[in-house]
Amino acid sequence: MRFVKLHGSGNDFVVFDNRQGEVYDFVKSLNLSLKEFVVKVCAFHTGVGADGLILIENPENYENHFKWQFFNSDGSVASMCGNGSRCAVRFAYEEGIVDKQVRFETLAGVIHAEVLDEGKRVKVLLTKPNGLKDVSLRVRGTSVEGSFINTGVPHFVMLVDNLESFDVISYGREIRFHQVFEPGGTNVDFIKVNSEDSISIRTYERGVENETLACGTGAVASAIVAYKRGLVKRKPVEVRTKGGDILRIDFDDDLSRVFLEGSVYKVFDGFLHKEAFYY
Numbered sequence: 541m542r543f544v545k546l547h548g549s550g551n552d553f554v555v556f557d558n559r560q561g562e563v564y565d566f567v568k569s570l571n572l573s574l575k576e577f578v579v580k581v582c583a584f585h586t587g588v589g590a591d592g593l594i595l596i597e598n599p600e601n602y603e604n605h606f607k608w609q610f611f612n613s614d615g616s617v618a619s620m621c622g623n624g625s626r627c628a629v630r631f632a633y634e635e636g637i638v639d640k641q642v643r644f645e646t647l648a649g650v651i652h653a654e655v656l657d658e659g660k661r662v663k664v665l666l667t668k669p670n671g672l673k674d675v676s677l678r679v680r681g682t683s684v685e686g687s688f689i690n691t692g693v694p695h696f697v698m699l700v701d702n703l704e705s706f707d708v709i710s711y712g713r714e715i716r717f718h719q720v721f722e723p724g725g726t727n728v729d730f731i732k733v734n735s736e737d738s739i740s741i742r743t744y745e746r747g748v749e750n751e752t753l754a755c756g757t758g759a760v761a762s763a764i765v766a767y768k769r770g771l772v773k774r775k776p777v778e779v780r781t782k783g784g785d786i787l788r789i790d791f792d793d794d795l796s797r798v799f800l801e802g803s804v805y806k807v808f809d810g811f812l813h814k815e816a817f818y819y
């Protein structure tokens with residue numbers, strides 16, 4: 541089973557062309573559920589290893605170029621993934637499925653994207669964020685203040701001192717599962733302000749259940765929260781990710797248009813053998 545491994549600023553994905561249902565046939569031949577397949581493919585050491593898995597499929601509406609299914613590495617389905625969308629567009633461009641102006645269907649809605657620099661950079665117009673609100677919750681016996689916003693998937697954003705040494709994984713996990721965010725939980729973004737148009741971010745990602753090197757919808761959530769709370773004064777906002785790449789976030793004041801732009805890296809073309817699933 542052919543696949544391509546790509547990452548968007550360190551947030552990595554295994555992408556399959558499933559337009560003829562090839563993946564479904566392969567999974568059925570293995571007597572696995574789709575969720576089991578995803579978990580095994582995304583596993584490090586025994587699979588390909590990735591934060592998520594993407595299936596490229598034929599669109600429901602012919603005016604769009606393709607539809608996708610997005611899965612986190614734990615097999616859970618997410619309605620949107622910013623970095624994954626940039627990788628999916630690069631894949632579709634190189635497969636000749638799309639040209640440089642792209643429209644594709646996600647559970648969050650139709651995403652518009654633009655291929656830049658022959659796919660080495662992709663700019664995505666996300667769906668309109670919603671639900672921006674201040675949230676206070678108790679974590680480890682202390683009151684924590686932050687902001688919630690849904691940028692295609694839910695995010696809780698909070699300012700921290702010494703971001704570099706912050707305990708993102710255990711502290712992030714407590715917030716990710718906090719009852720305030722039930723049902724479904726949330727992704728958790730920890731940020732510091734660098735300048736009037738720059739923040740740094742570290743993200744605990746729902747469904748990966750770990751810190752990732754970058755989170756596209758998290759970078760967008762954090763840039764919007766930082767701007768709306770007056771922590772940054774200018775747009776576009778530079779978001780410095782854990783992996784070191786910079787994501788460029790721009791948006792209208794009324795959030796009617798929200799853009800995520802950054803680098804995409806093609807890591808390898810691969811072939812999955814059935815015996816990979818016998819372990």
Ligand SMILES: N[C@H](CCC[C@H](N)C(=O)O)C(=O)O
Nearest residue numbers: 618621622623693755756757
């Ligand atoms: N883990 C997220 C989906 C992927 C988001 C992230 N990888 C991005 O680039 O937006 C969730 O289940 O809400």
